[in-house]
Amino acid sequence: MTTKMSYENVYKLYGSKRVLNKLNLDVEEGEFLVILGPSGMGKSTLLRTTVGIEDITAGKIVLDGEDISKLPPNKRNIAMVFQNYALYPNMTVYQNINFPLKMAKFDKGEAKRKIEAIAETLKIGDVLERNINQLSGGQKQRVALARALVRDPKIFLLDEPLSNLDARVRFTARAELKKIQKELGHTFVYVTHDQTEAATLSDRVAVLRDGGIEQIGVYDEILNEPKSKWLGDFVGEYPMNFVDGDVLNNPGNIIGFRDHWTSDGKDLTGLVQLCTQEEDSFHVSCSVDGDNPGEDQDKEEVRPIIVKTSKRYEVGSKITFSLKRYNVYNPEGSLLRVVK
Amino acid sequence: MSTNRGKLGTYIAVIILSIIFIYPLWILIIYAFQPAYLTFDKLYPSQIPLAFTLSILVQSFKKVDLIGPLTRSLEVAFMVGLIAIGLGIPAGYGLSKITSKLSNKLVVFLFVINMMPGLVVAIPISIYFLHANLDNTVFGVALAQELVVLPLSVFITLSAFRSLPRDLEHQARVDGASLSSTFFRILIPMIRVPIIVAFLLAWMTSWDEFTYAVIIAPIVPTDSTFPVTLYNYVSRNLPLESATFALVATIPVIILAAVLQKYLKGQYLSGGLVG
Amino acid sequence: MRKGAIKETEQNQEQFLARRNVFKKSMKKNLYYLLFALPVLIYVIGLAIIPAITVVYDSFIGRNGYTLANYMALPSYGLYGALINTMMVSVGALLIQLGIALAIAMVLIRPFKGKKAFSTLVIMPLGISTVVSAFVFSIIFQAVGGYANSALVSIGLRPIDWFNTNSSSLGVVMFSDFWKNTPLVALILYGGLSSLPPTLYEAASVDGAGAFNRFIHITLPNIAPIMSIALLVRGVSEFNIFALPLVIVGYHPLILNTLIFENYSSLQTRNISYAAATLLLAIIMIYSIIVVRLGGARDHVN
Numbered sequence: 001m002t003t004k005m006s007y008e009n010v011y012k013l014y015g016s017k018r019v020l021n022k023l024n025l026d027v028e029e030g031e032f033l034v035i036l037g038p039s040g041m042g043k044s045t046l047l048r049t050t051v052g053i054e055d056i057t058a059g060k061i062v063l064d065g066e067d068i069s070k071l072p073p074n075k076r077n078i079a080m081v082f083q084n085y086a087l088y089p090n091m092t093v094y095q096n097i098n099f100p101l102k103m104a105k106f107d108k109g110e111a112k113r114k115i116e117a118i119a120e121t122l123k124i125g126d127v128l129e130r131n132i133n134q135l136s137g138g139q140k141q142r143v144a145l146a147r148a149l150v151r152d153p154k155i156f157l158l159d160e161p162l163s164n165l166d167a168r169v170r171f172t173a174r175a176e177l178k179k180i181q182k183e184l185g186h187t188f189v190y191v192t193h194d195q196t197e198a199a200t201l202s203d204r205v206a207v208l209r210d211g212g213i214e215q216i217g218v219y220d221e222i223l224n225e226p227k228s229k230w231l232g233d234f235v236g237e238y239p240m241n242f243v244d245g246d247v248l249n250n251p252g253n254i255i256g257f258r259d260h261w262t263s264d265g266k267d268l269t270g271l272v273q274l275c276t277q278e279e280d281s282f283h284v285s286c287s288v289d290g291d292n293p294g295e296d297q298d299k300e301e302v303r304p305i306i307v308k309t310s311k312r313y314e315v316g317s318k319i320t321f322s323l324k325r326y327n328v329y330n331p332e333g334s335l336l337r338v339v340k
Numbered sequence: 341m342s343t344n345r346g347k348l349g350t351y352i353a354v355i356i357l358s359i360i361f362i363y364p365l366w367i368l369i370i371y372a373f374q375p376a377y378l379t380f381d382k383l384y385p386s387q388i389p390l391a392f393t394l395s396i397l398v399q400s401f402k403k404v405d406l407i408g409p410l411t412r413s414l415e416v417a418f419m420v421g422l423i424a425i426g427l428g429i430p431a432g433y434g435l436s437k438i439t440s441k442l443s444n445k446l447v448v449f450l451f452v453i454n455m456m457p458g459l460v461v462a463i464p465i466s467i468y469f470l471h472a473n474l475d476n477t478v479f480g481v482a483l484a485q486e487l488v489v490l491p492l493s494v495f496i497t498l499s500a501f502r503s504l505p506r507d508l509e510h511q512a513r514v515d516g517a518s519l520s521s522t523f524f525r526i527l528i529p530m531i532r533v534p535i536i537v538a539f540l541l542a543w544m545t546s547w548d549e550f551t552y553a554v555i556i557a558p559i560v561p562t563d564s565t566f567p568v569t570l571y572n573y574v575s576r577n578l579p580l581e582s583a584t585f586a587l588v589a590t591i592p593v594i595i596l597a598a599v600l601q602k603y604l605k606g607q608y609l610s611g612g613l614v615g
Numbered sequence: 616m617r618k619g620a621i622k623e624t625e626q627n628q629e630q631f632l633a634r635r636n637v638f639k640k641s642m643k644k645n646l647y648y649l650l651f652a653l654p655v656l657i658y659v660i661g662l663a664i665i666p667a668i669t670v671v672y673d674s675f676i677g678r679n680g681y682t683l684a685n686y687m688a689l690p691s692y693g694l695y696g697a698l699i700n701t702m703m704v705s706v707g708a709l710l711i712q713l714g715i716a717l718a719i720a721m722v723l724i725r726p727f728k729g730k731k732a733f734s735t736l737v738i739m740p741l742g743i744s745t746v747v748s749a750f751v752f753s754i755i756f757q758a759v760g761g762y763a764n765s766a767l768v769s770i771g772l773r774p775i776d777w778f779n780t781n782s783s784s785l786g787v788v789m790f791s792d793f794w795k796n797t798p799l800v801a802l803i804l805y806g807g808l809s810s811l812p813p814t815l816y817e818a819a820s821v822d823g824a825g826a827f828n829r830f831i832h833i834t835l836p837n838i839a840p841i842m843s844i845a846l847l848v849r850g851v852s853e854f855n856i857f858a859l860p861l862v863i864v865g866y867h868p869l870i871l872n873t874l875i876f877e878n879y880s881s882l883q884t885r886n887i888s889y890a891a892a893t894l895l896l897a898i899i900m901i902y903s904i905i906v907v908r909l910g911g912a913r914d915h916v917n
Contacts, residue, residue: 052514
C-alpha cells in the first residue's frame with residue numbers, strides 16, 4: 001500500500017480555538033477511510049481544509065507527493081460531496097454533472113459519454129434532463145455522487161452524505177457506495193458520526209477527538225481495543241462498561257469491558273436495576289459490588305453497568321458473572337493491556 | 341365583526357377606494373380621446389365620454405416633440421438600471437461576505453444618506469457637472485438619479501447573495517471553477533430574479549424622477565427627460581399636448597408595474613427598512 | 616541531542632501559533648471584500664455627502680466670509696409661510712395616507728370576491744409618474760373646466776375656486792400626494808399585518824374581544840413598529856415633496872423646496888437657497904431621530 005495523502009502537523013485555529021490540533025494522518029491509496037467523531041470535533045473542518053475552501057493555520061497537506069495546502073480549491077483536483085449535496089438549482093441534472101467537466105474544458109462528446117456512463121452506473125440515466133427540485137432525496141445523493149465521480153480527481157471527500165436520507169434509502173445507498181468505491185478503486189475519505197456507517201463502509205476508521213486523531217485502525221480493533229476510555233465510551237452501539245480495578249485485582253486501574261464479553265461465573269456480583277429483552281437475549285443494567293463510581297473523577301453521572309445475559313433477572317435481585325476478556329486502563333484513561 | 345354588516349362595509353370601502361384610484365387615469369383618457377370642445381373649452385365637462393377622436397393625439401405629436409423626451413427618458417432609465425446592477429451586484433456580493441454587523445451598518449448608512457433632500461444634493465452636483473461638461477447629458481442625469489436607487493439595489497442584491505447556500509459556492513470551487521467562473525456561472529444565474537427586480541425598480545424610479553433631472557438637464561425641453569418636459573408643457577399651458585404626453589408615457593409603465601406586481605413587496609418598496 | 620531538536624521545533628511551532636493573529640486575518644478578509652462595495656461608497660460620498668457639506672458650508676458664507684446673513688434674509692423670501700406650508704402638507708398628507716392605507720391593508724388581509732382586481736387597482740398609482748399625477752389633478756381641480764367642479768355642479772352644489780386660497784391649494788396638493796403614495800404605505804402595512812399570526816385574532820375572539828377591541832388592542836400595538844417605519848420612510852419623503860406642488864400650484868403657496876428651487880439659479884441668491892436647504896436638512900434629521908426614538912423602528916432596521 002502506498003500513501004495517497006498525508007496530513008503533517010496540521011493546525012486550524014478559529015480565534016484561539018484549535019479546531020484541528022496538530023493532526024497527523026495518512027490516507028492509503030484505494031482505501032475507504034471513515035473519519036468518525038462526535039459533532040464539534042473538527043470533522044467537517046478537516047474536509048473543508050483538505051479541499052481548500054478553508055485555509056489551514058499551520059502544517060502541510062500532501063497529496064501525491066505535492067503540498068496542496070496553499071493551492072486554491074479549483075487547483076487541488078479533489079472531489080467533495082457536501083452534506084446537503086449542494087446541487088446547482090439553476091441547472092438540470094445533466095448540467096450539474098457536466099459542470100466539473102466544463103470547468104476542466106472537456107470535449108463535449110467525451111463529456112457526454114462520461115456522463116452517460118456514470119449515470120448508468122448510478123441508475124440516474126432517466127432523470128438526466130430533470131430539474132433538481134424534481135428529484136427525491138436518494139436521487140439527489142446519487143447526482144451529487146455522480147458529479148464527484150465524473151471527472152478523475154485524485155481523491156474523494158464525502159461529508160455525511162447519507163445523513164439526509166430516510167432510513168430505508170440510507171441502507172441501500174450505503175451498500176451501493178461501498179460497491180462503487182471498490183469497483184472503481186478510488187480513495188474515499190468519508191466523514192460521519194454514525195457508528196453503523198463506520199462499521200459497514202470503512203476499510204479503516206480514524207476517530208477524531210478535539211482536532212486530533214485519537215486512534216486509527218480497523219473498526220473492530222478500535223471497538224475491542226480502544227486506546228482510551230474516551231474511545232471505549234464513544235465507539236460501539238453501547239458504551240464500554242468501566243469498573244474499579246479493585247474488583248479484578250487491578251488496584252488503582254480501571255477495568256473496561258463490553259456488554260457481550262460476560263460469561264457465567266462468579267468473579268463479579270451486582271444488584272439488578274433494570275432488565276430489558278432484546279430478541280433472544282436480555283440487557284441487564286446493574287451495579288457491581290466493590291465498584292466505587294464516586295471516586296471516578298471523569299464520570300459526570302453514575303452510569304449503571306450493562307451486561308448481556310441469556311436469562312431474565314428480576315429488579316433488585318443479585319447477579320453474578322465473569323468476563324471472557326477485558327481491558328485495563330490507567331487512571332488517566334490510557335489502555336495498559338488487554339486481558340483475554 | 342357581525343359578518344353581513346362587516347362584508348357590506350368592506351365592499352362599500354372597496355368600491356369608493358377603487359373609484360378614487362382609477363378616477364385620475366379615467367380623466368386622463370377621456371381628456372386625450374375627446375375633442376377639445378368637450379373638455380378643455382367646456383366650463384363643466386362631462387364625467388363620461390360623449391365623443392371619440394384621435395385628433396388630439398395626432399395634433400400633439402405634430403405640435404410638440406414627444407418622441408425626443410421619451411427616448412431621452414428611456415436612455416436615462418436604462419442607464420440608471422444598468423449602473424444600479426453594475427455597482428449593486430459587486431457591492432452586494434462583497435457585503436454578503438463580511439460580518440453582518442458591519443454590512444448592516446453600511447446598508448443603513450446608504451439609506452440614511454438617501455433621506456437627504458434631493459435638491460440639497462442636486463444643486464451642488466449640477467455645478468460639478470457643469471465643469472465636467474456632464475450637464476444636459478444622458479449620462480449626467482443618470483449619474484445623479486443613481487443616488488436615489490443605489491441603496492435599494494445594494495440591499496436587494498445583498499439579501500439575494502445572503503440567501504444563497506454557502507456550500508454552492510464552495511462546491512463550484514471544488515468542481516474546478518475559478519473565482520470568476522464561480523461568480524458568473526453559478527452565483528449570478530441563481531440570483532437573476534432579484535437582479536431583474538433591482539433593474540426594473542431602478543428603471544421605474546428613473547422614469548418618475550423629477551428633482552435631479554430638472555436641475556441637471558433643465559434648459560431645452562427636448563434635452564431633458566419626460567417628467568421635466570411634461571412640467572415644461574404644463575407650465576407653458578399646453579394641457580391637450582400634456583395629456584397626450586402623459587398618457588403615452590404612462591401606459592408602458594402601468595403594464596410594467598402589472599407584470600412586476602408579484603415582486604412589488606412592501607419589503608423592497610419601503611427601502612429595505614422592514615426587517 | 617535529537618530529542619532536544621524535536622522539542623525545539625515543537626516549541627517554535629507553539630510560538631508560531633501563538634503569534635499568529637487570527638483576528639487580524641479576519642479583518643484583512645473584511646477589508647478585501649469591502650473593496651467590492653468601494654465604488655458604491657465612493658459614489659455616495661462624492662455625489663451626496665460632499666455636495667451636502669458644500670451646501671451647509673456655503674449657507675454660512677456671505678460676501679465677506681462667514682455670516683448668518685443668508686439665514687437673516689430668508690424671511691423676506693417667504694421662509695415662514697414656506698415652513699408652515701411644508702409642515703401642513705407633510706403632516707396632513709402623512710395622516711391621510713396612514714389612515715387610508717391602514718384601511719386598505721385591513722381590507723386586503725381578509726378574503727373577499729374581487730380581491731385580486733382591487734389589489735391591482737390599488738397598486739396602479741405606483742406606476743404613474745409623479746408629474747403625470749400632478750398634471751391630472753391640476754386638470755381635475757382647475758376652476759374652469761375642472762372635473763371636480765363639474766361633479767359638484769351635477770349634484771346641485773356650487774363650484775369652488777380650488778386654487779383661490781392657500782389652504783385649499785395645499786388641500787389639492789395633499790390629496791394628490793395621498794393618491795400617489797398611499798399604495799406604498801398600504802403595501803408596507805399589509806406586509807406587517809400579514810406577518811401577524813392568525814391565532815392572535817382567534818385567541819382574542821375567543822376571549823370575547825369585538826372587532827373594535829381587536830383593532831385597538833391587537834392590531835395597532837402589533838404593527839406599531841411597521842407603522843413607525845412607514846412614518847419614517849414617508850415622512851422624510853413628505854418633507855422632500857417637490858414635483859407635485861411645483862406642477863400643481865407653482866410658487867404660490869411656497870413650500871421649502873419650491874423656495875429653494877426658485878432661488879438657486881441666480882448667483883446672488885444661491886447661498887440664500889442653500890440656507891433654506893440646510894434648514895430642510897435639519898428638519899428631516901430631527902424628524903428621523905424623533906420617529907426612530909419613539910417608534911422603536913431601530914429594532915427593526917435590518
